[in-house]
Amino acid sequence: MKARVITVTNLKGGSAKTTSCAYLAHAYAAQGLSVLVVDADPQGSALRWSETGEWEVPTLALPVKNLHVRLAGIVPATTDLVLIDTPPLDENAGIVYSALRAADTIVVTMAPTMMEYERLTDVWAAIDEVEPLRETPAAAAVLLNRTIPNAKSTETFRDLITEGGHHVLTTTIPRREAIAQAFAAPVTDLGAYAGAAAEIAALEVAA
Ligand SMILES: Nc1ncnc2c1ncn2[C@@H]1O[C@H](COP(=O)(O)OP(=O)(O)OP(=O)(O)O)[C@@H](O)[C@H]1O
Ligand SMILES: [Mg+2]
Structure with missing residues (x-):
């Protein structure tokens, strides 16, 4: 499997994991890359979104605890x-944990609030825990x-996370009504996600 694997994660629900996955997938597809979305959430939100007619990216659901083992046999060589x-x-x-093990790059999505910031400790702990289990180190960044x-708030939390030794992408995704209403709609206006996708791709090279 030549594909690079990007896992979008956080401790809690509602941190824009699925939204970010959808937009980033479409951003990479718009660049001409061959992209596959793997929905590892048993809630199946990304899979349901993909059932709408104008979702442009191949998507499958695989909500399993051995994703890191199964992925290589499932992802097309192309x-x-x-x-x-x-x-x-x-x-x-x-x-x-399995999705983190499978990842070359980990994107932690969060809003710049104290409530979401406090949850990061558990996310870094999970990432650290799987690190020894992989062959090559993963790059992780907060979006x-x-x-x-x-x-x-944006710069306050950027500084706090950076001081804690973690990477925060320069690009941030603004709160937008169009994004709030995006589920099950076509992903057309990539907005700031285009810049985020480029930064994440650069992280992968650095890893
Ligand atoms: N940039 C944004 N501006 C406004 N609303 C947003 C933005 N990003 C995400 N949202 C909204 O926040 C809510 C949570 O997003 P999403 O479903 O992507 O989170 P999630 O982390 O995947 O949640 P879950 O863990 O429950 O699957 C959704 O209603 C979504 O539309
Ligand atoms: Mg989700």
Whole structure:
């Protein structure tokens, strides 16, 4: 399997994992890459979104705890990039650990709020725990989303996370009504996700 694997994760529900997976997948597909979305969340939100007529990216559901073993046999040889959408870590740790093991790159999606910041400790702990189990190290970065333009919170939490030794993407995804209503609609306006996709791809090279 030549494909690079990007796992989108966080501790809790509602942190924009599925939304980010959908937009990033379409951003990479728009660049001409062959992309596969793997929905590892038993809730199947990404899979349901993909059932709408204008979803452009091949998508399958594989909500299993041995994803890191199964993936190589499932991903076509022609696929450049796999995006894994995950369930909340606190609800389905087995699946999430497996999706983290499978990853070359890990994207942690969160809003710049204290409530979401506090949850990061558990996410870094899970990432650290799987690190010795992989052959090559994974690159991990936070993608801040639901940011408010010019609000202090974006830089406050960027600084806190950076001081904690973790990488935060320069690109942030603003809070937008179009994104809030995006589920089951065509992913057309990539907005800031195009820049986020480029930054994440660069992380992969660095890894
Ligand atoms: N940039 C944004 N602006 C406004 N709303 C957003 C943005 N990103 C995500 N949302 C909204 O936040 C909610 C949670 O997003 P999403 O379903 O992607 O989270 P999730 O982490 O996948 O949740 P779950 O763990 O339950 O699957 C959704 O209603 C979504 O539309
Ligand atoms: Mg989801």
